[in-house]
Each structure stands twice: as structure tokens, then as C-alpha cells.
Amino acid sequence: MLNLQVHTRNAPVRAFAIDQGCTIGKDASCDILVKGMLVGKLQARIVREHNAYYIEDQGGIAATLVNGSPITRYGPLTEVDQIEIGTATFKIMRPVSAARAAQEQAQAQAASVPQQNSPPASHGSQTATAIPTHAQSSSAPGETAADAWSLNGTSAASQTSAVAPSHVAEPAAPLAAPQFNVQQAAPRESTPAPRPAPVEAPLRMQPLHAKKTAAEELPVAPINSPHGIELRKLAHMKVIAALDLRRLNVARMEEDELRKTVSTALDEIFNHDSSFRTPDIPIEILKKSIFDEIIGLGPLEELIADESVTEIMVNCHNEIFIEQSGRLTRSPVIFTDDRAVLGAIERIVAPIGRRIDESSPMVDARLADGSRVNAVIPPLALKGPSITIRKFSKRKLQGEDLIKFGTLSPEMLEFLHTAVEQGANIIISGGTGSGKTTLLNVLSSYIPDNERIVTVEDAAELQLSQPNLVSLEARPANMEGKGAVHIRDLVKNCLRMRPDRIVIGECRGGEALDMLQAMNTGHDGSLTTAHANTPRDCIARLEVMTLMAGLDLPVQAIREQICSAVDIIVQQSRFSCGSRRVTHVTEVSGMESGVITLQDVFVFKEEGFSEQGKIQGKFVPTAYIPDFYQELIRRRIPVNTEIFTRID
Template identity: 40%
Template sequence: MSATTDPAPGLPAGTLDAVRDRLAAHPGPVTPHRVAEALREAGRPVGDATVLAVYESLRRDIVGAGPLEPLLRLPDVTDVLVNGPEEVYLDRGRGLERTGTTFPDEAAVRRLAQRLAAAAGRRLDDAAPHADLRLADGTRFHAVLAPVSRPGTALSLRVPRRQHFSLADLVAAGGLSREGARLLEAVLAARLAFLVSGGTGSGKTTLLSALLSAVPATERLVVVEDASELRPEHPHVVGLEGRPPNIEGAGAIDVRTLVRQALRMRPDRLVVGEVRGAEVVDLLAALNTGHEGGCGTLHANSAADVPARVEALALAAGLDRAAAHSQLASGVDLVLHVVRGRDGARRLREVAAPEREPTGLVRMVTAVEFDSAGRSRTGPAADRLDALLDRRAG
């Protein structure tokens, strides 16, 4: 695809910078009239086409995500990535594609990063060269300034899903087989506690959102997230979102605090959008004290890696190894592992159940495995899965 940050190629070198400097010297709204005046003062051409081209370029530089805004609005875009002024990529579910969008120079990328950070009340400069925040439209924004980042300032924007996927939509898209969808519906009906595991960009949030959309309308969902991404189509959703510290370093609200608050809000299902810190201890405690049907997502390379990942997070929060494994074994019924194939497609790969070994440690055992075509193969834990579904159904 092709795009450009300059809507009027052929402008004399330095024209935009000259106009920008003159407008900055006399703050006020950017209008075509003020642009024309600045062009005259700079001794530049003042034809209608030039004025409108400069105005549009400057407007895009100060509104929204600037030159990245058209990319963010493209259908199916999930990520837009900037590696310095010359390299801009996007992902539409088929892997990364390099775009024709570029920035005039490194300073332009840096200005955009600092403006977006400032709009969210965050500091981004040489003293604090990185920021992770959510923009007003829900886009997740991360930036690392050069020279910490090479070959220039690096921006990562994760676009919130505009479409609400249902399980039927995932079946139609090939991310889930009909058999897999029926199994997940049974898991929800049985109110089993589960974690959706997978790597970055594997579709964990999409699958969890679709599952929550299938929860009966009579149930109250309390969703806790560090940055709001889950948008289930459900009539009774209460969302709690973490907050980073402000410029003065105060006012932070972490996910662990919000999980504790959620437990006091009468949730029929407690949902932690992404378990990646000390909140794992409170979630496991909740799943072990009568909060059926709780769920969340967890970064892991495979279902088999989930116990080690939970153990590491729990240890960092002060829960010892034996207790972490004990809580995992008794609180979590299933792990749903999703993967992103080489073709960019996201699929449910495995449903696994925890099994406690004689040592007291937990390992994940496959109950059902799905190939790239959605065909299923039962594993050693298939009987355990059937027993869980039958017991809860009864």
C-alpha cells in the first residue's frame, strides 16, 4: 500500500518548518488564513493550492495520530508500528506489511510521540524516554525515544477492535471449528474457570471477548484491565481500568488493587483481561473461594508453560512455589491456548487441564488439540474434561 505524510509533494524545502516556526511564535488556532500570512512572512509562494497543502499537513501534525491516522482507520488493522522516520508498518491479520508512509525526519516522529503522551498526561523526554498509555479512542500507545531506540524513535499503536466478534464469527473466520465452539459453549455453561494463553498478538483478547459475549445476560461481568481492551457484547459489564502515575509520579492504581475491589462488587464472573503481575495471587485466591467461571488471559508460549508462568508471577508477589501450584490446581479448571500461524491466522490450538504430580507441582495435560484445519484430536485429559463438564452440568 502507499501513503505519504506530505499531501503536497514538491513544496520548497523548509516551507513547513518556516510556517511552523512562525505559527509557534504567535500561538493560536491553525487556520488557512494564518498559514497564508506565515507563508508571506517567510517569503514563500502563497497560491491557494500551496496554502491548503501546508494547512492540511500542519493540521494532520497536530490532530489525532497525525500522519498515522489514515492507517489506524483502515479496516482490520490491529497494529501500526513506526521504526524511525523511514519505516512504518501495519498488521491487518496477515502479518506485517510495510507501508509507503514516512515522516520528514526524526524530529517529526519525536513530536508526534510527545504530543500523544502529553494528551494522556504523561511525560516523554530524554529524562523519561519511554511511555505506555491509552489514547482517548482506546488505542494502546507505546513509545521509546531515540537514541535509546534505533534506528529512531519507535512507536507501537494497538488498535481497539471496532468489530465485536462472537463465537460464530470466529468459526466463520477459521479461528475456531464448530466442534471447538460447541466445546467452549459447554465450558461457559458449566461455569468452569479458565485462562486463555498465547503469545503476543495470538488472539487471546479476541477469543476471551467472544466468550464473554456468550455468557448469559443474567450474569454480571466485572472486568479488570491494565488498559481497557475487552469489549464484550453483553448487557451487564462493569469495567475497572488501571491508571499509571501522573507526571508527578502520583495517582497510580494497579491491577491488583482493582481485583480486590472487583471482588466486593458482586461479580458473577470475575475477569482479568491480562494477568501479568501480582494480581495473579488475588485471582487465584478468588477462584479458590467460590467465584466460579472466573477467567483471564496470560502470556505463555504453550499450555504446558502456564504453570511456570503462574509460578514466576506468584513468586514475585510473595506466594511460594508450593502454594502457587496448589492454588492453580484447585482454582483453574482449563487452559485454552491460542496461536498465530505463519499465515497470520489466529486459532485455538489446545484445551488443557491441570494435573497435580506426586511432587505437588502442576503440569498441563492436553484434553483436546486442534490442527490448522480445525480437526480435533483428544488427549490424555479428555476424560477429566468430560468429568468436569458433567459434574458442573449436574
């Protein structure tokens, strides 16, 4: 717990007890409000890391000062440190024991007995002497009375003024309630109170809603400890200074030359400065950590190299989550600070000609291996720069891999293989992270090599290997807000490129109309994906996306377009255990009374969960032979119809 006293000109002293951290600024959403022209909306942030507290400057006209010097990040904070923001001064106070706090509280109550017949005091003066009952009953020996308070509830400012440490030289002043958007505890009436009998200190109570989550603190490796982070920062700064002294233009260096130069600079620094050699952090690990942060993606490098990690989520510099085997867990690795995260984002987006800054704070990009990246920076990302990486397997997956994973059955794969080869128009439907793009990659590999394929994507992810292939990628606007090329423009253009097949990475808006028109104008065998939870929902979403094209089309006309264009909907789902299954293979069979009729060909029947919590079930054919297959039979194309009745 960190106890702060805020001294502001012409205002009473305010006291705060900080547990996990707080924000400081002049915006009403900040935990501690500090007014002033030179103070930023979010001027500074106090964070807790490994039982120590650090202050980080978040930007403002005036700098955040600690002990008179401007800082970017400073810590751990101690009692000798004094923080200045605008005209406000923050002092760190020494904790007071619970026993002493209780004694001084009892004395304050006893002193108020002669005044029991006096009129009730105003709310402002009572706030300085009232302690809510729950705060008294939740303190344990060795803690301050303020330990029962947090920035998520009532502030320590409403404690008795007698709790202030005795070494404070200022005269006792009533502590004003902090400006939080929470309801303050009601003041206690001035009535005589009996002297409290000594009781055993109760156990520290946990909130009823508290439960074990993936966000709990993990054991920290020495390289990620506060000392390790300081060493990483110091070495990083020395490398930059060394390269600057040599007047090297790193922007024009080839990657191999840059790697060699940085490695040599690090070796020289470590050889001449023994302070980097500590018993708990091997010099090789320290060098790799700094090298990755300068040249690569910092701590993300080891997560990207780990093939068991399928998704990486950076919420802020010291909070990274990963998905392994369908489960979300918190990773013990962290960045040194927000600047390191921004540096990683820049290294991702720069090679593909994209940008991220305050005017364009969101970006979709990809890594060299095709992994999908989304990045968001402040002011949109409140906790700091955020990165989400959807990794793709380094080895291109085949249909047999999906059977091995239990995603679909051999009969389903055989049917889909035939459907792609023979030119059926297929939409892969599913929720976020259900595996739509992976399945689209697999099905696209079944397109014959003698056909011309044009792919259209927002961020290139597809990995097709056919020889006659053209890949198009949308482009965001430049710094002047011009030059954007949207997916719909690319879909319209690709119709002039003489494609046999059109593959759209994902339909999200008006491009759905252009896709349907392409499917209806001789481009059979086209493939795309869409977000929906069921095949019926997919039809409804196609209708909505078609209306987003801006044309005033009647719903009946849209449904006729969908019915004549789409042959098969493949529904993929991600279950709570992380397993991914193709739950429906459905044919669009026609229209009845203005409603599109669907007929399931294969379905996944759930049978509960295993002892390990994994979904169990089996893939079942419905015995329905789709019209698409019947047409192939009429054309005397050999097909296997036994897959629609075979049940293992």
C-alpha cells in the first residue's frame, strides 16, 4: 500500500491510499484530480510492479518532476521522494500501525463526547474524522488504517486526521475528500461511544466476487524484475548512445549488418561495465533480451518462436497473455516500458508500408510468416500500446491435419474437396478465432492449378501455392487522409483481371454485394469467410452486408441473389474448451415463400465433455444428397455418394 498526501495551494491536504495503482491528471476520469493549465488530461500514472511503486509521465505541457527533476519513469518510490505536478506536491507518507491507528481513533472519539449536545457538523468537517465501519473491521496488524481503502472504493482521505504520521511538520488540517466518482461513506453522528474492548484482529477479508483468474501475478524471472528492467533500459540507452557517437545511420543498414553492429556494441558495453554482471541474471540472457528489443519484437520473439502459442495479446507493456491449446494464460515475459511496445509496433508495420500515430492510432498488419497483427496505441488504448498477434503455423496445414485435430471428419473433407474442385461457391462462417482463415487456406489448396486465382484481403494471410495467382491487399489512407483503397474497390477491379476463382479473405461490408455478383456472373468456385454463429445467421448477415453497399435494394432481390450465388455454407465453431469443430456443412437449396431454405449435409453432434474438459461428439451425415452432387451425377462426373450415409 502506498500512502500519498497531496498538497495544493489554497486547498486542504488530500490523502490517498493506493493499492494497485492510480492515474493523475485534470480529466474527470482520473483517480487523483490535479487542476492547472499545464497539467495534461492524463499527466501521470502510478503503477505497482512486484510490490514496488513506480511513477510514469504520460505527457503534458509541464513535465512530471520527482525531487525537482523531470522524469519519464521513476521508481521504486520511497518516503524521501517528492513528486510535483503543476502546483500540486505529492508526499509519500510512512505507514502507521493498525494498533496505533485504533488507539488514536478511540482518543478522537473520547474527545468528541463533551460535544455530544452540539449541533451536527457539516459534511465537509465530518469527513475528516469519520471512519466507515467496514474499514475498521478489515485491517490486520502491521497494516495502516488506510490499508482497508483503495482507489476503487472510498479513499483514505476520509480517515481521522489523527492517523497522519507524527513526523509530519505541517499543522493538522482537515483532509478533503478526494474527487472520485464514488459515493462517500455517510458521516457518523456525534454521539458518545464506549471505549472499544480489545479484540483479536480479524483476517483480511476478500471481496465476495474475487476469484482466481489468469491475470494474477506470476513468478517473475530475474530478467523481468525491477532490477532486470532497469539493467535492460540502461544497456539499451548505452547502445543507442554508442551508435550515435559513431554517426551510424541504422535506417540504411541491411538487417545482417545492423545485427552485427548492435551485437558488437553490446559486447563492448558489457566488457567495460561490470555493473551489468549480476549473479542472478546471466549476461547471455541479458544480451538476448536487449538485442531482441532493439532489433526484433522484444519479449515477443520467444513467444513467436514457441509453436504451441497460437495467439499473443499485449494489453500493456507489463501485461501479456497467450493462448496455448485453446486456453488463455498470462505470460511471465514483459516489455520494459510503453516505448518498447511502440518500437515493436513500428518494426512490424514499417516493412509493409503502413503507419501508426496519433492521427491513425489503429493498424492491421502481418508478420513475415503471415501471422495477423492488430495494434492500437493511445489515446484509444487507455492502458498503453496494445498488440494482438494471430499466429499461423510455419508449416502449411493440409486437410489431413484438420482430421487429426478433430476439426472435421474424412467424409466431410472428401465432400468439401470435391465441392471446391468442381466449382461450388462456398462461404466459411464462424465466430472470432474459430479457425475460418485456416480452413479457407486448406480449401483453397484444392483449386486446380490450371485456373487463375485472384485473392483480395485486408491484410494478406492466405498461403496459396497455385502458379497462376494474383494477391491483392487493401491499403489504408496516408497522412493526409487520402489514397485509401478498400476491399470493395479491389473486388470490383479483380473482375477485370479475368479470374476463374475469386477468394476474399473476409466479407465485412458492401463488398458482399460485389462478391455475390461475381459468383452469379461466371466465377464459380469462389470462396470467402464471414462472421456468424449459425448457417441461418450467415444468410442474415449476408443480407445486412449487401445493404451496406448503399444501394436501395429490396430484401427479396437480395435473397434471390444469395440463393443463386451461394452453394454451400461451412459453419465452424470454437468451444469453451478451445476446441474448433466444423459443426455444419449446409447446402443452400432454394427459396420457399420468400425465405431461403437450408439443408444440412453434415452436422456435429455434441456428447458432453471429457474429464479433461474437452468437447466430445461425432460428425454425422444427414443422409441428404445435395443438389450440387446430383448435378455432378447428371453430368456423368464420378462422385462418392456413400459418404452421406456412412456412420462410424
